[in-house]
Amino acid sequence: MFELHIQRLVTDDAAGEAPAQTRERLKGSFPPGATRRMTTLGLLVGGALSKVDPGPQDALVYATGFAESCALEGFLDSFPNPSPTLFQTSIHPSAVQQSMIARQRPVGEFMPLSGGPLLAFHALRASLLSPSARTLLCGGEERGTWLLEHGLASDRTFAFAAMLSREPGEGSLGTLRVSRCEGTGALGLAALFDLLHSRAPHDAMIAPGARLQLTWR
Amino acid sequence: MADSASPVRIAACGCITPFGDARETHAALLGGACALRAVPVLGREGGDPVPLALMPGRSLDETAPPAWLPALRRLHASVPGGPWGSPGRPVFVTGSNFGVGGLYALRRTGDARFAVWGAPPTCTEELRLELGWGPDVSILSHACVSAHLGLLQAARAIESGLAEEALVFSFDFLSPFVAGGFHALKILNSEMPAPYRERAAGAIGLGDGAGFVVLSRGRGDWALSGLSLYNEMHHFTSNRADGSGFAACLEGVREAARGRSVWFKGHGTGTLDAGRMEIAAASLAFPGAPITGWKGGLGHTLGSCGIVELAVAIESMRQGRAPGTVGAGGAPMAPSVADGSFGTGAFDGVVCASNAFGGAHAAFLLSHV
Numbered sequence: 001m002f003e004l005h006i007q008r009l010v011t012d013d014a015a016g017e018a019p020a021q022t023r024e025r026l027k028g029s030f031p032p033g034a035t036r037r038m039t040t041l042g043l044l045v046g047g048a049l050s051k052v053d054p055g056p057q058d059a060l061v062y063a064t065g066f067a068e069s070c071a072l073e074g075f076l077d078s079f080p081n082p083s084p085t086l087f088q089t090s091i092h093p094s095a096v097q098q099s100m101i102a103r104q105r106p107v108g109e110f111m112p113l114s115g116g117p118l119l120a121f122h123a124l125r126a127s128l129l130s131p132s133a134r135t136l137l138c139g140g141e142e143r144g145t146w147l148l149e150h151g152l153a154s155d156r157t158f159a160f161a162a163m164l165s166r167e168p169g170e171g172s173l174g175t176l177r178v179s180r181c182e183g184t185g186a187l188g189l190a191a192l193f194d195l196l197h198s199r200a201p202h203d204a205m206i207a208p209g210a211r212l213q214l215t216w217r
Numbered sequence: 218m219a220d221s222a223s224p225v226r227i228a229a230c231g232c233i234t235p236f237g238d239a240r241e242t243h244a245a246l247l248g249g250a251c252a253l254r255a256v257p258v259l260g261r262e263g264g265d266p267v268p269l270a271l272m273p274g275r276s277l278d279e280t281a282p283p284a285w286l287p288a289l290r291r292l293h294a295s296v297p298g299g300p301w302g303s304p305g306r307p308v309f310v311t312g313s314n315f316g317v318g319g320l321y322a323l324r325r326t327g328d329a330r331f332a333v334w335g336a337p338p339t340c341t342e343e344l345r346l347e348l349g350w351g352p353d354v355s356i357l358s359h360a361c362v363s364a365h366l367g368l369l370q371a372a373r374a375i376e377s378g379l380a381e382e383a384l385v386f387s388f389d390f391l392s393p394f395v396a397g398g399f400h401a402l403k404i405l406n407s408e409m410p411a412p413y414r415e416r417a418a419g420a421i422g423l424g425d426g427a428g429f430v431v432l433s434r435g436r437g438d439w440a441l442s443g444l445s446l447y448n449e450m451h452h453f454t455s456n457r458a459d460g461s462g463f464a465a466c467l468e469g470v471r472e473a474a475r476g477r478s479v480w481f482k483g484h485g486t487g488t489l490d491a492g493r494m495e496i497a498a499a500s501l502a503f504p505g506a507p508i509t510g511w512k513g514g515l516g517h518t519l520g521s522c523g524i525v526e527l528a529v530a531i532e533s534m535r536q537g538r539a540p541g542t543v544g545a546g547g548a549p550m551a552p553s554v555a556d557g558s559f560g561t562g563a564f565d566g567v568v569c570a571s572n573a574f575g576g577a578h579a580a581f582l583l584s585h586v
Contacts, residue, residue: 065338
C-alpha cells in the first residue's frame with residue numbers, strides 16, 4: 001500500500017465563467033503584466049499552484065487530458081502564418097510553465113501527464129513513486145470550442161493543486177491510499193477534481209488492480 | 218534531481234528513423250549520412266523549404282489513418298515480452314506531438330476522420346487498441362524530454378515492486394503543425410543544422426522517430442542509472458545564460474558515473490547558445506569525455522529523441538564504435554566535440570542528455586551490467 005497525506009489543497013471550479021472573468025479574478029495571483037499572454041488553464045493551474053507554494057526540491061506532477069485547447073485552436077487558426085507565441089503556449093505542460101516561469105521558480109522534477117479514464121490513477125501513481133519529501137499534484141482542463149465538438153477538448157474548466165507528503169503531520173487535511181486489489185475500475189481527472197473539490201471520501205477501484213481510499217479529517 | 222536506487226536493466230531497446238532500425242541508423246550515422254531534405258514547411262500548402270527527415274515514402278501531410286502507423290506496427294512487432302498494459306507490466310507512452318498533424322488536417326479539411334488521432338488521450342487509445350495493449354497505459358508529454366520521463370516512471374515502477382517489467386514507447390512524427398511552429402520561432406529555417414559548431418546563426422532540423430525500451434529488474438545486459446531531471450522555469454524557449462540548468466541536471470548523473478570513463482551523447486540540436494552551454498556543462502561534469510550529437514543527421518525527433526538516441530548509443534557500445542557529431546560545416550565549439558566516429562572500447566558508460574522548452578533538462582547513465 002502506498003500512502004500520501006494532503007497537507008494543502010486548492011480547487012477552482014470555473015464552471016460557466018468566461019475566460020475574461022477568470023483573467024480578471026486571478027490576475028492578482030501573478031506578477032504584474034504576467035497574465036497578458038497566459039491561457040485560461042495557465043491562470044487556473046498557476047493560481048492554484050501559487051497557493052501551495054512550490055519549492056525547488058518538490059516534485060511536481062501535472063495531469064491534464066487535453067491541456068491547452070484554446071491555444072491549440074488559436075494556433076491552428078493562425079496558419080498559414082503560424083503564431084510563435086501560440087505555438088509555445090499550446091504545448092502540453094504549458095499551463096504549469098506559464099506560472100512557474102512568471103515567478104522564476106525552478107523545480108527538479110516535473111511530470112506532465114495526459115490520459116483518459118485512468119488519468120487520476122496514473123497521476124496518483126506518479127506522485128506516490130516520487131522520492132521527494134513533498135509532491136505537488138496539480139491538474140485541470142479548460143473548455144474548448146470547436147475541438148470540443150470533435151471530442152478533443154474538455155467540456156469543463158477547472159483546476160486543482162494539492163501538496164502531498166509522506167508524513168501525516170498535524171494539520172493534514174486527508175489521506176490518499178492506493179493499494180493493490182482484485183477488480184477493476186476507472187477514475188478520470190474531472191472525477192478526481194470533484195472528489196477533491198467537495199472533500200468527498202472515496203473507496204473504490206480506480207484502475208485494474210488498484211484501489212483508492214480517500215479519507216478526510 | 219536524480220534517482221539513486223539501484224540501476225534497472227534494459228531487457229530490449231529499439232528504434233526506427235528514416236535510416237531504418239537501430240542497427241541501420243547507427244551504420245548510417247557512422248558513415249556521416251544525413252536524412253534531412255529540404256521540404257516545404259507546410260507540406261502541400263508550400264512555404265519555405267526547411268530541413269526535415271521523413272520516413273521513406275511519407276509525406277509531411279497527414280492522412281487518416283496516419284501514414285506513420287505501419288512504421289509503429291513494425292517497431293512494436295520487435296518488442297518482446299508482455300502482455301503489455303496489464304497489472305505488473307505497465308506501458309508508458311511518451312511523445313511531444315502524438316497525432317497533432319491530424320488536428321491540422323482536421324482544421325484545414327474539415328474531414329472528421331482525422332479527429333481521433335488529434336489529441337494525446339484519443340491518439341494513445343487508438344494506438345492501445347491497434348497494438349493490443351491492456352488498459353494500464355500512461356501518457357507523459359514534456360516536449361523533448363518526454364522519453365526520459367517515461368524511462369524514469371518505468372524505472373520507479375520496477376524499483377517499487379509495482380511492475381515486473383515496463384514498456385516505454387515513444388514516437389513523434391512531423392506535420393505542418395510542428396514544422397510551422399518551429400519555423401515561426403525561426404530556429405527551423407533554410408539552413409541545415411550544424412550541432413556543436415560555430416557559425417553565424419543557429420538552425421535545427423526535425424525528424425520522424427520512434428523507439429521503445431523494455432525495462433526489467435533482472436533481465437538485460439545494459440543498465441540505466443542516475444536518471445536526472447531539472448527544470449529551470451526561466452523562459453519558454455531559452456535557457457539561463459549562465460548554463461546553470463545544464464549543470465544542475467548533470468550533477469544528478471555524476472554520482473552514478475563516478476569511477477567510470479564515459480562519453481557524452483548530447484542533445485545538440487544546432488542552436489548556438491544551448492550548444493555552447495551544454496558543452497561547457499558536460500566538460501565540467503565529465504572531464505575528458507568526448508561529446509557527440511546526431512541530430513545533424515537524424516533531425517530532432519522531438520519527444521522521442523531520448524529513446525531513439527539511446528537505441529543508437531546501445532548499438533554504438535555493442536559495435537564498439539560511436540558516430541561522431543553529424544552536421545553541416547563549421548569549427549567545433551570545443552576540442553571535446555567528436556568530429557568523427559570514435560571507438561567505445563575505452564569507455565564503460567555513456568551519459569545521454571536531452572533538453573526541452575521551458576529550460577527542461579534530462580540525463581541518465583547507460584552502462585554495461
